Amino acid sequence: MGNLTIKHVRAFVLRGGGADYHDQADGHWIDDHISTPMSKYPEYRQSRRSFGINVLGTLVVEIEASDGTVGFAVTTGGEPAAYIVEKHLARFLEGARVTDIEKIWDQMYQSTLYYGRKGLVINTISGVDLALWDLLGKIRQEPVHQLLGGAVRDELQFYATGARPDLAQKMGFIGGKMPLHYSPSEGEEGLRKNLEELATMRERVGPDFWLMLDCWMSLDLNYATKLAIGAHEYGLKWIEEALSPDDYWGYAALRNNVPKGMLVTTGEHEATRWGFRMLLEMGCCDIIQPDVGWCGGLTELVKISALADAHNALVVPHGSSVYSYHFVATRHNSPFAEFLMMAPKADEVVPMFHPQLLGEPVPVNGRMRLSVLDKPGFGVDLNPDCQLHRPYNR
Numbered sequence: 010m011g012n013l014t015i016k017h018v019r020a021f022v023l024r025g026g027g028a029d030y031h032d033q034a035d036g037h038w039i040d041d042h043i044s045t046p047m048s049k050y051p052e053y054r055q056s057r058r059s060f061g062i063n064v065l066g067t068l069v070v071e072i073e074a075s076d077g078t079v080g081f082a083v084t085t086g087g088e089p090a091a092y093i094v095e096k097h098l099a100r101f102l103e104g105a106r107v108t109d110i111e112k113i114w115d116q117m118y119q120s121t122l123y124y125g126r127k128g129l130v131i132n133t134i135s136g137v138d139l140a141l142w143d144l145l146g147k148i149r150q151e152p153v154h155q156l157l158g159g160a161v162r163d164e165l166q167f168y169a170t171g172a173r174p175d176l177a178q179k180m181g182f183i184g185g186k187m188p189l190h191y192s193p194s195e196g197e198e199g200l201r202k203n204l205e206e207l208a209t210m211r212e213r214v215g216p217d218f219w220l221m222l223d224c225w226m227s228l229d230l231n232y233a234t235k236l237a238i239g240a241h242e243y244g245l246k247w248i249e250e251a252l253s254p255d256d257y258w259g260y261a262a263l264r265n266n267v268p269k270g271m272l273v274t275t276g277e278h279e280a281t282r283w284g285f286r287m288l289l290e291m292g293c294c295d296i297i298q299p300d301v302g303w304c305g306g307l308t309e310l311v312k313i314s315a316l317a318d319a320h321n322a323l324v325v326p327h328g329s330s331v332y333s334y335h336f337v338a339t340r341h342n343s344p345f346a347e348f349l350m351m352a353p354k355a356d357e358v359v360p361m362f363h364p365q366l367l368g369e370p371v372p373v374n375g376r377m378r379l380s381v382l383d384k385p386g387f388g389v390d391l392n393p394d395c396q397l398h399r400p401y402n403r
């Protein structure tokens with residue numbers, strides 16, 4: 010095993026849901042008048058697809074070892090990410106040992122620093138990194154959570170993100186995170202409607218069920234503060250991603266401004282240990298939410314998580330399906346996980362990366378037994394019914 014090398018790296022693109030989970034058809038809750046940084050332009054207010062949230066699509070990275078074993082991973086990135094994999098990153102993999110994960114990560118990161126650091130390039134590096142972990146797990150016939158040092162619990166518990174926390178409660182989830190619908194551009198009336206929606210939901214779910222608001226980078230400090238203060242009487246557990254990911258100073262101020270007991274969370278659009286160091290050292294939030302497909306992959310998430318632990322912050326990864334589940338199982342400071350409700354009306358549990366993966370586990374009664382993750386690698390296969398396209402075949 011120690012001598013196995015990487016023979017070939019291939020990058021494909023896929024459309025329709027899956028890792029690019031915003032790439033959904035009309036009528037989906039995830040694209041229904043959600044507050045965004047683009048909401049100040051009325052023509053881009055109703056739909057996130059209207060401003061191009063789904064332009065990238067899914068990147069699929071396949072890595073084949075010298076014994077023919079293939080590992081793969083999916084993330085957001087599509088064609089530009091496929092270009093970066095094939096034209097730039099593949100050189101650091103092909104010929105390297107399958108166990109050279111740390112060195113390959115460093116080479117991918119350092120060699121792209123001049124045009125990378127965050128965003129698309131780090132999504133791409135994350136996809137390659139996850140495929141390497143999947144490959145190693147498949148070669149060793151071990152689940153990734155074991156490669157990471159082993160699980161610290163036998164079961165994961167989940168909160169649900171979607172438009173219907175009341176239905177999520179009936180499905181056994183521990184809480185529900187709703188999208189914020191009205192943006193600051195929709196003024197006092199929008200703020201009132203946001204609070205009314207929360208009040209209605211609180212009435213439906215009773216006093217104890219967690220309710221959270223996801224603001225998707227769309228607020229300013231003043232609006233976020235007013236929202237948090239107004240939401241306190243409805244027991245809002247946390248206010249998520251209220252501000253631009255670049256506004257570390259705003260987050261630090263917001264954390265001071267929110268009512269006692271309310272948590273500030275962010276980080277799904279942050280990347281690498283250096284980005285999270287800013288959030289942690291500046292006291293920006295109580296929970297960090299790295300997306301393992303966007304923050305630098307598993308190799309980087311392990312480092313981010315250790316840093317968070319030393320700052321007494323929880324790590325509750327954003328989305329990412331199996332790639333998160335294997336990680337969350339192994340960390341004491343990740344006590345629960347997110348499940349994104351991808352059913353158009355958020356009224357049933359469907360696999361988060363549906364239809365792109367086969368064997369993708371879902372929570373049952375808001376929980377997932379560790380045993381369902383006990384398969385080699387990340388334990389999933391690509392769905393052969395999904396049309397893969399390889400735009401930069403070398």
Ligand SMILES: C[C@H](O)[C@H](O)CC(=O)C(=O)O
Nearest residue numbers: 043170188223225327349
């Ligand atoms: C619901 C949010 O706007 C976004 O689509 C997902 C997200 O930020 C989250 O799951 O967290």
Ligand SMILES: [Mg+2]
Nearest residue numbers: 223249250277
């Ligand atoms: Mg979010």
